[in-house]
Amino acid sequence: MGKLNGFLEYKREIPADRSPAERVKDWGEFHEHMSEEAMQEQGARCMDCGTPFCHTGIMLNGMTSGCPIHNLIPEWNDYVYQGFWHEAYDRLQKTNNFPEFTGRVCPAPCEGSCVLGIINPPVTIKNIECAIIDRAFEEGWVQPKKIAVRTGKKVAIVGSGPAGLAAADQLNKAGHTVTVFERDDRIGGLLMYGIPNMKLDKDAVVQRRVDLMEKEGVTFVTNTEVGKDMSAEKLNDSFDAVLLCTGATRPRDLDVEGRSLKGVHFAMDYLRSATKSVLTGSNPAISAKGLDVVVIGGGDTGTDCVASALRQGCRSVTQLEIMPEPPACRQPDNPWPEWPKTLKVDYGQEEAAALQGEDPRCFAVMTKKLIGDDAGRVAHVEFSSVDWVLDEGRMVPRPVAGTEKVIPGQLVLLAMGFLGPEDELLKLLNVEQTERSTIKAGYDDFRTSSVKVFAAGDARRGQSLIVWAINEGRAAAREVDRYLMGSSYLP
Structure with missing residues (x-):
């Protein structure tokens, strides 16, 4: 992967930021862009390390090591080095529904476990990821996909943060009719209102993805708090499965x-x-x-x-x-x-x-x-x-x-920090909670104590990283699909 001796030839470089004195005058994103040649050199630093740890996604000593969504990092690093940007995008989208989010706000545990990082500064994985998806949008490679067959099954997702959006994207691709309920006035959860605009632009990045998902068939309902604006009974009666992705929003x-x-x-x-x-x-x-x-x-x-x-x-x-x-x-x-x-x-x-x-x-x-x-x-x-x-x-x-x-x-x-999810809706749905107040749901099937109700993301695992939320949203979607259809082909 990468250039055979690239890690010896090239030093780690990241895009320059606008000067602090200048960028505090506005709320625009503050990262500049690197040239294509510079990005290729950074991709060349990815070693043929034999056993890459960057995409392991495991917990070591209570901390995340490697990428929880198991991005095929060495592969798209190599494609960038060779100038095959479309192929790099193809590999990236296989594991990550929203690389434009993670490429901006993920703390990059992949870089913390990069093998090169043992002796030198690690590969700039996060910036390469962001460059790939930004170019994909610029070149028009990211287009709404037509869902060929609908199953007739209806799924409700409560909460539109990264876990809810990832699950919605996957379940929609499986052919189910997906409705996402959000109590706020805009879709995105913490992506919209928990992360400032200078880190993650709301219109140019978040809303762009939401609009794309709408074109693919996902329905978004805002200003609707389930349990207040819509009864829990109606939610249960109207859908074949319910997935709770409400986050861990109860602050310490x-x-x-x-x-x-x-x-x-x-x-x-x-x-x-x-x-x-x-x-x-x-x-x-x-x-x-x-x-x-x-x-x-x-x-x-x-x-x-x-x-x-x-x-x-x-x-x-x-x-x-x-x-x-x-x-x-x-x-x-x-x-x-x-x-x-x-x-x-x-x-x-x-x-x-x-x-x-x-x-x-x-x-x-x-x-x-x-x-x-x-x-x-x-x-x-x-x-x-x-x-x-x-x-x-x-x-x-x-x-x-x-x-x-x-x-x-x-x-x-x-x-x-946060202590866990708000529990009013959980009580209405008769969903059990753990001793840590998170939703009690299996790590294998994401099912709660309530029939046809599933849970994923921070509401289930506690406050965590955006990549864990996407991981959980994808995994929960697979189990919801299995519950509805008897089997699942979702990754």
């Missing part, structure tokens, strides 16, 4: 003094407000303009809050992370091909550093108190350093006395 809260003050919001509420404002041209319901912003929590969501606050014109932004600062390189207890637990500077932190002069993150700190003003609005945040100590076999944070610090913060955003 912060139990500290001052939590009820005005100006304290969950991160997803803030990000949704920001994206709605961009799409409609209206003023955001939650704005960071002119305020000192404190983001509590790390991860992609925390980074997205930092970047969005900068674009709204905040006065300052600080990000508090309870975990210690990661090391600069792999440690002995984090060997390849595990996901590398190393320090990364994402786009939001890069932008904050450029505008404020330093990385906005404070590591190994715990929020102690939110302090309000006379009007009942949050005005300051008090936090302290923590030490991570072993307690009954678990590492837990312990506040360090005398390290308390108070900083200004008139907007506090809670980005501390």
Whole structure:
């Protein structure tokens, strides 16, 4: 695969980004494009490694290693190197329904397990993937496909995030009549309102795929929350199978003094407000303009809050992370091909550093108190350093006395992860939940405790990556198809 000695001849290169000072002035995607020749050189770096780990998609030490949707990465890398772009697209679409999404927002566990990464920077798999699908759209290779035969079976999918969309795409290809219900006003779930526009353009990328699926026969119903706008009984009676892809949208809260003050919001509420404002041209319901912003929590969501606050014109932004600062390189207890637990500077932190002069993150700190003003609005945040100590076999944070610090913060955003799916609909459908509150459904058949009701994605496995959501949507679609038809030819 690739050029025999390509990994020795060419260095890893990724597309340049617009400068932080320039890109924070708008909400457009900030990645530039590389030339075809440059992309071919990056494809040439893919070694003939014999046993590629990039497409394994397994869990190692609680982390994802390799691609969960088992993309045929070495094959399309080789095709790009040779200049066979259409063939590269053919291989890519065999395993991935939405490479234009994953090529932009997936954290690329494939690169973390790249064999070349043992001795050199890994192959730029994510950027090559994005280049392939972008070219496919530009060349007109991506066209709606006519479904030759319809089975007469009707399937309802609740939730239009990546799991729901992947399942809808697969089940539609199998000939079933698919209806996707979304409680929001636009299709896409977290793809639409949980990821800012500068990372994933809503009209040019997300809506483009939704429009394509509509042309292929999928029906999308927005502004409809099953269990409220449409009864669970009607859903069950109207469809031959139901697939729940509602996500893990119940956020983890912060139990500290001052939590009820005005100006304290969950991160997803803030990000949704920001994206709605961009799409409609209206003023955001939650704005960071002119305020000192404190983001509590790390991860992609925390980074997205930092970047969005900068674009709204905040006065300052600080990000508090309870975990210690990661090391600069792999440690002995984090060997390849595990996901590398190393320090990364994402786009939001890069932008904050450029505008404020330093990385906005404070590591190994715990929020102690939110302090309000006379009007009942949050005005300051008090936090302290923590030490991570072993307690009954678990590492837990312990506040360090005398390290308390108070900083200004008139907007506090809670980005501390999610606890599982909302359970109102689950109760109405008599669907059992696990001790972690996720939907109890088999890993082999995705069936719940309720007859003809299936589940996939974050609602079933808990908060995870977009590639796991697509993996689950595809696998669940295969089992729904098997349930309806007795067998399935879906991959």
